[in-house]
Amino acid sequence: MIAAALCVSACAAPAPRHGLPLDPPLPRPSFTLTDTWGKPYDFARETRGRLTFLFFGYLNCPDVCPVHVGNVATVLHKLSFEDQQRATFVFVTVDPARDSLPALRAWLDHFDKTFVGLRGDATVVDSLMGTLGLPPAIRAAPTKPNGWYEVGHAAPVIVFTADDVARVVYPFGTRQLDWAEDIPRLLKVGR
């Protein structure tokens, strides 16, 4: 019955052309972490019924995170104001030891002031990643004299549509043109 309902809402909308399909689809998870204003952010409640991009990354990431987040932000900025209002981007740091809330806010503001930044205990974040089918982040030993270290982490953007289900994830390498084709389609799913 639930599967049939999901199909009715999803099949009516055009399917996304890019990304990797999730089979079975992933329900919108329920978790609460601290947002960049220092307040608890109930992910399921705050994003229910909205097109939601969920990404795990860290601020010192030299390549994947800024490119992936930047590409989504660039394409979102090209949508109509109404469509922009229907989308939420949530960034969860996998490096809470270094990523303070103000630093997280400043980094996200570089892309979009409406992007949500969340921080929690590393074990909680790793556990959350596990529930989403992602491997836990690997925090390497410092490689530089100043204590700098890399964090290995899965880097797909998981997209939950308005029906509170994720059917597709977008790995690193997704181009702006791909997002531009898929986001309008994803906005129609579940409406």
Next chain:
Amino acid sequence: MQWWCSASGKPWTWAPQFYPGVWIAMLALAVAFGILARRGRALGESRLAFWGGWTAVGLVWQSLDWPIGPLAAGYLASAHAVQFLTLALVAPPLLLVAVRKPLAAAVPTAGRAHAVAMFLTQPIIAGVLFNLITITTHVPSVVDRFMPSQLGAFAIDALWFAAGLVLWWPLVVGVPQRAWFSAPVRMLYLFMATLVHTGIAMVMLISRFPMYGIYELAPPWEIWSPLEDQHLAGGVMELAGAAIIFGILTVMFFRWSGGVAGDNAPKAPPRD
């Protein structure tokens, strides 16, 4: 160690890198040019042309080696545009001007080599070849496939330089001579031959999204976004390319019109 600059996907660093392939290629170019340029000087080529040629050798080196080489290969489309202009439009004519006499003397006058030389230096063939190479090497799928590989990146750089030499040969060396290739036709040739790169530059300028995956997905360059970089690349190709071509066309025009005026000038009456 990398022997040629290619898209590595690693974050950019200002620590200088050594690319042995670039140094070997530049040594070969410098030796070949040095030998020909000395012959050119002996045959009466000007000192200005001689030093212009050495400047071109330096420009080729700068465009292929660190930092422009690796930036162009994997980080900035704008650096790639500068590299294209240097390798295809700036360095070849400067090099050829300095060595045109020894090159003209070296063109075979008979046999299969003569036939090949006649074919490659035929202006229509040269123009078509230049534009075919320019189009092919700017197709996004080709760039994205070739630039991550050292051999692929080398092939694109070498093709641009070779295409530049082929394009400029009929204008600068002019051997084998062709009666129909007069000054107005030469100006038309140069104008037509470089229309394609102007078109590519326009596409880069008006595109709403980055065209090349290697630059879009490269570790970020903090100063500007991939799309801004692409617009800059289009602007460089468009404006700098036009400045080079129209600058040369202007010189050609005034030389030609001066010659025509000289031919039509009233002759002094014969003395008794």
